[in-house]
Amino acid sequence: MRTANLLERVKDGSELFARACVLRPDIIVSDISMPVMNGLDVMRRLKEYGLPARFILLTGHADEQLATEALSEGAAGFLVKPVVTDDMREAIQTVAKGDVYVPSFIQPRREIAPLTCGLEHASSADGRWILLSR
Amino acid sequence: MRPTILLADDCEMLGVAIGEVIADRQPSGEGEGRQ
Numbered sequence: 001m002r003t004a005n006l007l008e009r010v011k012d013g014s015e016l017f018a019r020a021c022v023l024r025p026d027i028i029v030s031d032i033s034m035p036v037m038n039g040l041d042v043m044r045r046l047k048e049y050g051l052p053a054r055f056i057l058l059t060g061h062a063d064e065q066l067a068t069e070a071l072s073e074g075a076a077g078f079l080v081k082p083v084v085t086d087d088m089r090e091a092i093q094t095v096a097k098g099d100v101y102v103p104s105f106i107q108p109r110r111e112i113a114p115l116t117c118g119l120e121h122a123s124s125a126d127g128r129w130i131l132l133s134r
Numbered sequence: 135m136r137p138t139i140l141l142a143d144d145c146e147m148l149g150v151a152i153g154e155v156i157a158d159r160q161p162s163g164e165g166e167g168r169q
Contacts, residue, residue, distance in 0.1 A: 002136055006156045009141040009149070016142040023140055029152065031143035039142065053140075058148065081148065088151040096137040 004092050013037025020046055025053050027095055029088075031081075032059045032066070040070060047074055054095050058083060062105050077101035 007023050010016045012035040020028060020042075028046075030039040037045075043055045056077035057070045067078045076095040079087060080103060094101040141152055 003155045004137045004139050006139050006141060006152060009143075011142070013142070016140070020140055023138075025140040026137035027139045029139055029141050029143075029148075031148070034142060042142070058143065083148055083151045085151045085154040089155045092137065092139070092155060 003089055004096070011035070013039065013042045016042050017045055020051060020053060021049065024051065027056060027076075027092060028053045029056045029092075030058065032057050032070070040073065043070075043075060044073065056091050056095055056101070062103070064106055067103065067106050071100070071102065071106070078103055078106070 004027070007025050008019055010019050014036040016028070016030060016034070016039075017037065028043075030042065032039040034042075039055075039057050043057070046053065054076040055070075055074070056079060057075045058079045058081055059066060060081045062080045070078055077091045077100065079091055079101075091101040139152070139156075141148070143149070
């Protein structure tokens with residue numbers, strides 16, 4: 001049984017914005033670093049546009065500041081590349097349930113307090129990620 | 135009901151990970167190259 005249905009794959013931020021408006025996916029999995037418009041900017045614009053899709057953002061660096069910024073602006077998940085399949089599956093399943101998927105290098109702080117307030121924390125056995133469950 | 139996903143990136147590694155999730159396959163070479 002499949003975990004999710006992939007609607008389409010795009011290669012830059014402008015194309016992502018346009019196709020997301022048409023396809024209206026449940027979840028957008030996007031690299032932050034992309035040509036034309038980065039993933040964070042696309043997320044901001046799509047939220048302004050009113051698209052209810054949940055975002056899982058990815059980057060090549062375990063940058064706590066960037067991850068905190070993404071989550072505080074409404075991303076539902078953050079992954080560091082290279083992404084292994086189990087992490088991707090866990091992130092998609094977590095976000096699809098309405099929970100937030102956060103890597104373990106981020107400690108919940110004041111900046112993302114609105115996001116973490118009242119949520120229960122659970123860590124994976126190997127400590128790679130933290131699940132914030134509503 | 136399965137969630138629908140729109141993928142945006144130009145990284146083959148991510149495409150492989152997504153592909154395995156979509157197909158619900160067991161990953162091959164899991165953990166290789168992880169930083």
